[in-house]
Amino acid sequence: MSLSLSSIKRIAVLKGGPSSEREVSLRTGAAVAVALRSLGYEVEEVDVTGREVNLPAGIDFVFLALHGTFGEDGTVQAILEARGVPYTGCGIAASRLAFDKEASKDLFRAAGIPTPSGFVVSRGGEFRDVLAMAMPVVVKPSRQGSTVGMSFVFSTEEIEPALKKAWEFDSHVLVEQFVKGREFTVGILGNQALPPVEIVPKHGFYDYDNKYTAGATDYYCPARIDDETTRRIQKAAFLAHRVLCCQVYSRVDVMLDQEGRPFVLEVNTIPGMTATSLLPKAAAAAGIDFPGLCRRILELSAEAFAQAQENIAVKKEGGG
Ligand SMILES: Nc1ncnc2c1ncn2[C@@H]1O[C@H](COP(=O)(O)OP(=O)(O)O)[C@@H](O)[C@H]1O
Numbered sequence: 001m002s003l004s005l006s007s008i009k010r011i012a013v014l015k016g017g018p019s020s021e022r023e024v025s026l027r028t029g030a031a032v033a034v035a036l037r038s039l040g041y042e043v044e045e046v047d048v049t050g051r052e053v054n055l056p057a058g059i060d061f062v063f064l065a066l067h068g069t070f071g072e073d074g075t076v077q078a079i080l081e082a083r084g085v086p087y088t089g090c091g092i093a094a095s096r097l098a099f100d101k102e103a104s105k106d107l108f109r110a111a112g113i114p115t116p117s118g119f120v121v122s123r124g125g126e127f128r129d130v131l132a133m134a135m136p137v138v139v140k141p142s143r144q145g146s147t148v149g150m151s152f153v154f155s156t157e158e159i160e161p162a163l164k165k166a167w168e169f170d171s172h173v174l175v176e177q178f179v180k181g182r183e184f185t186v187g188i189l190g191n192q193a194l195p196p197v198e199i200v201p202k203h204g205f206y207d208y209d210n211k212y213t214a215g216a217t218d219y220y221c222p223a224r225i226d227d228e229t230t231r232r233i234q235k236a237a238f239l240a241h242r243v244l245c246c247q248v249y250s251r252v253d254v255m256l257d258q259e260g261r262p263f264v265l266e267v268n269t270i271p272g273m274t275a276t277s278l279l280p281k282a283a284a285a286a287g288i289d290f291p292g293l294c295r296r297i298l299e300l301s302a303e304a305f306a307q308a309q310e311n312i313a314v315k316k317e318g319g320g
C-alpha cells in the first residue's frame, strides 16, 4: 500500500490516554482536530480512556495527540503498527528510547552530546554517590513527563525524600547536576531545527504549574541569543533527535549554562500542540501556521510510512 498526503481523507485523532498528562493531551487533541478540519479532513476524535484503542471504521491515518505513558512510550505505536495503521511521528523504538531519560542519556553521552552529568538510582537502592554530588541537583523519574514526580534538591538531607517521591513514578530515578542558566526548547520538523524558544518562568522553576498556567511563564521566539548560540543549540537538539532515531518531529529541551554551553535534557516525541504550545510557537517563527504544522506532520509521517512499507516489500522480494 502506498500512501501520500493526497490519499488521506479520514483521520482519527487519539487524545486523552491513561497517563498523568491526560488533561494536556485532551487539549492537544482538540486543537489538532480543529486544525485538521480546517484543512478539509474528516476527523474522528477518539478519547482513549484505558490501555485499549478502538478505532472508528474507514480511517486512513491516526494523528497521535497522546502524551506520556502509553501514548508517547512506544506502546500505542506498537498496537497501531501491528494493525498496519499509519500514525504520526516517531516509531516504536524511538518513542521508547526518548521516553526513557536514562537510556536517552546513555546515547547522548556516547554521541558526545552534552547532557547534565548524573546517576541512576534504582528503587530502594544505594545512593551514596548522589550524596557526594555538588548541590543543587534535579531528581526525576526516568520515564515520566511534565515534571511529574520531579524535585529540585538544594541540600543532601532532601535527597532521600526526593528519591522516594520519584520512585513512586518509576523504579529508575535520575539524579542530575542542576544546570544554572537559561532554558530553551527546540522544535524539530523533518530535517529542520526550528528557531529555539526561550522559556522564562516568572517565579521559580519551569514546573507543572508554570507550564500550564496561562501567563505564568514568558516565552521568547525568536530567542534573545545571537546566531552562533542559536546554531549551537539547534545542532545539539537535532543531533539528540537523530541519535534516538526520531523521525517526523519532536521537541528537544535544552539548558544553556552561563558559559553558553548547551546541555540536552530530553527529547519529547509528542510535544504539546495546543495553539499556545511551544512547538507551534517555533513553527510560527519559521512561517508555518498551526494547520500548516499539522499538515506537515501528516505529510512527513505518510512519507515515513511509505518508506517503511517499501523496505518490507524489498525484503519480501529478496526472500531469505
Ligand atoms: N539538570 C537540570 N538543570 C536545570 N533544570 C532542569 C534540569 N533538569 C530539568 N530541569 C528543569 O525541569 C524541567 C523538566 O525537566 P525535563 O528533564 O525536561 O523533564 P520533563 O519535561 O519530562 O518533566 C525542565 O524544563 C527544566 O526547567
Ligand SMILES: [Mg+2]
Binding pocket: 146, 253, 265, 266
Ligand atoms: Mg521536558
